[in-house]
Amino acid sequence: MSLSDALNDIPLGSRQVGGLVLLLGAAILPHAANLGAPFILFFLVTALWRLGSVRWDTGLPGKWLLLLLMLVALGLVFSNISLRDGRLVGTALLIVMLGLKLLELKSHRDMYICIFLGYFVVLTQFLFNTSLWLALYLFTLSLLFTALLVGVNRCRFDPRAILASASIQIAYALPLALLLFVLFPRLNSPLWAIKLHDDTAFTGISGDIRLGDIGRLSQSGALAFRADFDSEPPPPAHLYWRGPVLWKFDGRTWTSGEDVKPTRSVAVDPESQIDYEITLEPSGQHWVFALDIPTDFPDSLSLNGYRQLLSAEPVEKRSLYRLSSHIRYRLDDLSALQREQGLQLPPTVGERTRALAASWRVRHPQDDRALLAEALRFFNQETFVYTLSPGVLGDDPVEQFLFESRRGFCEHYASSFTLLMRLAGIPARVVAGYQGGSRNPIGGSLSVYQSDAHAWSEVWLDQEGWVRVDPTAAVAPERVENSIDLAGSTGGDRIIFDSTSVSWLKRVVRGGGWMVDAIEFNWNRWVLGFNPERQKSLMQRVGLSGLGHYAPAVVLSLLLVTGLVVVFVLSRRYRGVETDPLKRDWNRFLAKLRRAGLELPPWLGPEAVLQRAQTRWPGQVKDLREITRRYVQLRYGTLSSPAFRKQLRAQIRQLRIP
């Protein structure tokens, strides 16, 4: 007969079983979004069956019924889940098996197995969703699972005691866990090929822009990325996050041109360097949005001929990049191909559009700069409306927009402006990306939402190279100064921009929003964004880059070995924690006497201690005697009032030995 047998003999309490079923249900619940209802339903049925059997003492299914249920479960898995995704198959199997296990939960052994599998269910949740809020929920569940495990190991099931014990243990475990998290060597490639996000739709800027695309995107409040600047970020009007560069226009849709290699290094003003980190949300695209001209970026990214940053793989999970950009620069390369692409025209161009461009050219035969200014004046002074609902445009959208509706969103302005420039013989292109962002007053990070999606033009001026021109700014200058206030804009015609004159209630709501945003940002940055590169830069910062790839492993082993040695040394001196408060007080008294130079072997009783102490310090007899008498009364007498105990403690504290 052993301990585990003895614990096994204690029948499983209804509270233990009930707690387990509820916890497992809570851990499985978020999978409803990943696996679909049948699995959750299957688990729910088994869980309710089990709970019912606890509550009303009804029976559990026999062997044959269990077998039948298992066949049903397997059928459910293989008919509903595509076998290509290992995560889905594994998770679905885990859930149905857990459901079946609940129906034959009898002993402590089964409790252990279910709790361990519960931890694993928590892990599978992370494979599907890594948001902060789900993580908080799941780590709370892990704490509760631990409490349940403590409960299985106690004789009496005392919820408060086991919760306290589990919390203390988690608190003690955190430092080592964080150390391992930071220093555990990470793989750059998975152990075996996996395919995530098979058919997930992303919102965000795609490779082609149709008129109306960005307007639609702007109505999504989803986060595109966050940026964290090393120093003060540039003013909002300078925050142009460049995405795809678009050359080909068919009258309605812009697509990218031929890819070119970077020809020349770009001339930049070294003063204008900006260092920052961006945490990109999954987009399913290759674009990495950088400010203007990225000059320094991680090895996993590459730069193409249009100074766009691209990642080798589509960005399918939240990724963190450290970048440097220059915002004052001169882009000089205009190859023959680029000139040709920059002057390409759609098959049909409206007569009035052509005439407008031609009239500008006539007025400024040589001066491209002046022509540009004239064009911007046109957009600024005519009655253009910047709106999210531009209405339906017909066969020739640009002509219709320029001369009839005059209601449009940024891509309408960028498209028509670019086309007009081309008609005037100036090479021009459209750039899609994001503009601005919302600065979080807490922590100072910049959140860029899909509503910040933007499109603008770049035109070629012989003396200046490629120059960014934002016709939207000519129509609605506040667009580049402020973000769009989504909540205010949806109903009306005109777009409402964020500004400072908002009601206090809105400010409070927004303040809370910023707080949440800051917490999420840090979770994304420090937990989700932690990668081998960060690990490397951390090692560099502590001066261990010389160890190369092995640095984290070496540091980790050294720390662990040191920790073990420290623990060993301390344990030799450790006398155990005195859990009896009265004994603790008495020990404090003895320590005081010992410090004063009295030799007291540990086996001496209170009377003997008093004997020795009063012969040594006859002047202190009264105090010493009082303390000893009180201790003896408390220890061996019937008296044990807390007040009396407090007095003893005070007396010991006040005892002064010369």
Next chain:
Amino acid sequence: MNALRRRFHRLLRRQRLTPTGPARIDRRHVYILPTRYGWLFALLLVLMLVASLNYDNNPAYLLTFLLFSLAANGMYFTWRNLYGLELRLHSPEPVFAGEDLAIRLHPSRGSRPALAFCLAEQVSLSDLEQESAAVELRIPTRQRGWMQPGELEITTSYPLGLFRAWSILELAEALVYPRPASEAELPPGGSGEQDDKSSEREGDEEFYALRDFKPGDPLSHIHWKGVARERGLMTKQFSGPGVEEPVVIDWDTFAPNDAETRLSLMTRLVIDAEQAGRAYGLSLPGSEISPALGTRQFHRCLKTLALFGSKAT
């Protein structure tokens, strides 16, 4: 496997626990190993690590490392649940063979949940809290004489059940009296003779035996010479009306029976005489006990009977 386990068990240190003083479970006496759940948990951690590595999922790493640290610290918590425990052994009450020997332990105060005290096939499981609690274990006895209760193993796997810490204590031996026969009568020879004497002495205030002093005995009856010889306080008893003659229970009078039966019959007589309040003595080959009455005499006689024939006497 079992042989290996026994061999391993023999290698472990153990300390003696006697009624004379407490035993403290110190660093050198706590052993700790993973339980089978501990190994299962290790397997779980490996699986979780593989999943985290493969999907390069940082929250999954965090959970895996948190559980690893929890288990690693759990080893310390389990160890501490046992380490520093002080045990006092209550002097065991002697029992008659066939009865259960009660081993009573007083653990030191302090919160130590789920400690198991295992002795032979007995397990007593308790959550020790601040109040002092006593643990009682009962083991069956078969033979008279000194009995080795065996090894007491104190085990705990609190808080997580992943590790088991244990310590072995060797309990001091306990005395087991012979099993009393269901009934026995004094052989006729001795008792008849004594009947005469008793009638003769009736009314005489004459000394006939010593018994333990009880509060209320007249001072003049105290056996002062015995006090001087450091035998403790004894009261002289005098024969008077209603007091029976002292009886000497003699080994030789139970002649035809074998030794154990004789001892068992004699034990019964000792019990009967003590209950009847009649002074009694023992006569055994090699030892004589003069007649007296009282607890001390009772236990002295029974001890002599229990140890008869063993080298310890």
